[in-house]
Amino acid sequence: FKTLKKSVLNKHQLKHSNSRQYKCDFKNCNQAYKHERHLNDHKNSVHLNVRYVCDWSECDKQFICKYYLNRHKSTVHLKERKFKCNEENCGKRFTTKPGLIGHKLRHSGDKPFVCHFNDCDKRFKSNVDLTRHKNSIHLNAKFVCDWSECKQTFNLKTNLNRHKSSVHLNDRKFKCNEENCCKSFVSKQDLKRHKSGVHLNERLIKCNEDNCGKCFNTKSDLNRHKSNVHLNVRKFKCNEDNCGKCFNTKSDLNRHKSNVHLNVRKFKCNEDNCGKCFVDKSGLNQHKSCVHLNERKFTCNEENCGKKFSSKGNLNQHKRRHSVLCEGIECENAVNLSMNCNSIDLNSCKISDNIWSSNYKNIHKLGPYYPCLWSDCQYIAVSKSVLIRHRTIHSDEKQFKCDFNDCGKLFKYKHYLHKHKNAIHLTPDVKFICDWSECNKQFKLKELLKRHKTAVHLKIKPFKCDEENCDKLFGYKSNLIKHKRLHTGEKPFACEWVDCNKSFTQKAHYDSHKRIVHLNEKSFICDVENCGKRFSQKPHLTYHKRIHNHIKPFVCDFNDCGKYFRDRTQLVNHKSAVHFKIKYKCNVKNCGKQYTTNNGLAYHKHTHLGEQPFICNSDGCDKSFRQKCLFSIHLKRHNKIKPHKCIANNCDKKFVSKQELKSHLMRIHKIIIN
Structure with a gap:
């Protein structure tokens, strides 16, 4: 630091000392300051309650000293920015000299503030960063929120005050004056960022990486984008046992720890009979607007669409689908990929709107879309995550294993594993019961209960069959697709068993056929005493149990x-x-x-x-039957299976069919059964 005046040097040297010679002489105050003007500001604001009011039209803001009032007028009302950066291709202007000095440090890369604590020697651009470093690393100073049941800690007192005003006091002074917005913010900086990003759509900072060209509102957003997408830098690693996940920012790491390992969910929904808890406030607000308030503010403006969404991200994801359907895509590098407007139907489109978070390397990108390069597959995804989910269809790999009590079941998708754990291991006795009048059906998952209410009780069926003279309605798109196969005669699921050649419209029917006919699996066992009958399907077991219980x-x-x-x-x-x-x-x-x-x-x-379609292929038999029940009885005779036992008068005779047992009871024991 250099100056021409000795008085200025003396003031500057006070920064390097801890002496505070200016003490407040008011009763029981004893506050001390390095500079006299700071003492005067303290007296005016705390003891004398002196305020300088802005006389600009409809402003009426108050300040504790005249200096702050003058600075407010010049920056807010007069729009004066006297201090200009003279670096090449910059020319930014600032209202105060400290703002210009802090900006110039970005150009030069200097870090003048050094930490001298125990030979640390770390350098920082601003005194605030140095103070935060000292408090968190060396002094371990924490400012704890004393609000009831909060106890959050902060490195700086300013962060604590900001937390109290935004979270607990809900003090949002800065309101957006754009039409139909009415959002309010804690700081002016947040308001400016909101206006430039949402209303003005100003994205001035452009990514200069190859073939990217994305634009962002702030430099921090650009740096986050570069480190995440292009550089793939993940500095913050989770140190919990057997985890080792890495994250771009410390806040993401803390959110991961509190959500996954610590299971801390501080923000609770106070709506009637809800009580759901969330990791952060944004999750709680999104839950309230979607579930309880049913707010869907973002509307698709495409022709004949008008779909509404709860978040802007979901709307953008949906809009990409329109652009694929209407503009068409052509690419010489893509394998078997030639799709245009005429070849795609909205109802049978293969493009997914779902979001699935994962990572996949070396994915070929086609403009803003991701085509599947599997042979003879024409799937196009609107995001990388959707393509990753789709690619599991082409492989039999099941990488998600259940580690609960040596279960060992494998699943293709992580959410299937979560469903399995919730339904089988974690909550085997918990049932979601339909509270509709006299229904009382039970479901293992809450989403199945919601689907039941929507389709059965509310009769909401938005998907309509457009075939001639049909007009059937369905609650789900999957059911509509299955129904359309009845019109087209399509049976995509063919049995691969030798000499079978049967095909089915649904995969469930194919799996059932394979299990019953070829594998002869009977995994459902009757647990009634002295019964032990086995069945290939659960409905058959349910029907059989009703016979035991006379229901x-x-x-x-x-x-x-x-x-x-x-x-x-x-x-x-x-x-x-x-x-x-x-x-x-x-x-x-x-x-x-x-x-x-x-x-x-x-x-x-x-x-x-x-x-007589049912033919016996046993050695030397060649008998055939019109009905399957007669054919089954005939097979039991070959295999000497007699499941029906007479228990009258210690008889113990066995019979192939129930009819033979009835006739035996009538002839021998004189017992008539209706």
Whole structure:
């Protein structure tokens, strides 16, 4: 530091000393200051309550000294910026000289403030950064929030005050005056950043990396983008056991620790019967606006769309889909990729709006989109994360393993693993019960309960079949896609078993066929004492258990009929035959037989066609049957399986079919069973 005046040098040297010679002489105050003007400011603001009011129209701001008032007028009302940076290609202007000096340090790269604590010798650009460093590293000074049940700690007192005013007092003085905005902010800097980014759409700082060209509001956003996307720098590593994840910023690391390892969720939703907790306040606010207030402020302005979204990110993700559908994409480098407006249908589009966070290296980018380069696959994703999720379809790799009590199940996706843990291991007894009147259905997951309410009780079915003379409505797009296969006759799931060649419209039907017919799996066991029967499907086990418990839950409500049935199919058949008098008539010439069920008519038609589709392939047999039940009884005779046992008078005889058991009881034991 150099100066021409000795008085200025003396004032400057006070910075390097701890002497405070100017003491407040008011009663019980004893505050001391290095400079006389600081003492006068203290007296005017605390003891004398002197305020200098701005006389500019509709301002009325108050200040503790005249210097601050003059600076306010020149910067806010007169827009004076006297101090200009003389560096090449810069020319920025500042209202105060300290602001210009701090800015010049960025050009020169100087760090004049040195930490002399225990030979630390770290250097900083500003005194504030040096103070923060000393408090956090050497002095371990923490400013604790004394608000009830908060106890957050800060390195600087200013950060503590800002935290109190924004979080607890909700003091947001700076309000946005743009039309239909009404947002308010804690600091003026946040308001300026909001205006330039949202309303003015000013993104002046451009990324100069190859083929990037993204623009940002602030330099810090640009640096974060570069370190994350281009340099892939992740300085902050989690030191918890068996974790080792790395993050770009310290705040991301702290959020990860509190969310994953410590499970700290301080922000609780106070809406009726909710009580959900969140890691940060932004998550709580987003939850309130989406779930309770049902706010969807961001509307898609594309023609015939009008979809609404709760966040701007989801809207941008959705808009990219429109641009793919309407503009088309062509690329010589992409494998099997030629899509245009005419070849894509919105209802059958392969482009996903879902978001899935993960990392994948060496992904080929096609403009703002990511095509799948798998052979004969024309999938285009709107983001890298979506493409990563899609690529798991082409592989059988299941990298997410359940580590709960030696379970060892593998899953392709992480959210499938979470669902498995929640449903099987963590909350096996917790059920989400439908509270709709007299429903009381139970679900293992909350999302299944929501889906049930939407489709069954609220009757919300937004997806309509556009085939001629159909107009069926569905609650989910997946159900619409499955239904359309009935019109087109498409059966994409073909059985790969030798000499089978059957195909199915749904994967669930294919898996069921494979398990029952080829693998002969019967994984559902009856746990009733002395039974132990096995079934290939859970509904069959449920029906069987109702026989043990003598339960008939389905009641006929037609004209006070009151008959009970074990399953819904029996109830429907009863209503059709008895009450509605529905008959299925054979249309073969000179026949005209009628049946109460469609299955009965189908079995009857085999007699006209001479078909006996169920053929026994046992050695030296060659018998064939029209009905599957007769074929099953015949197979039991070959295999000497007699599941039906007589328990009357210690008889212990066994029979192949239930009918044989009934006739035995009538002839031998004189017992009649209805």
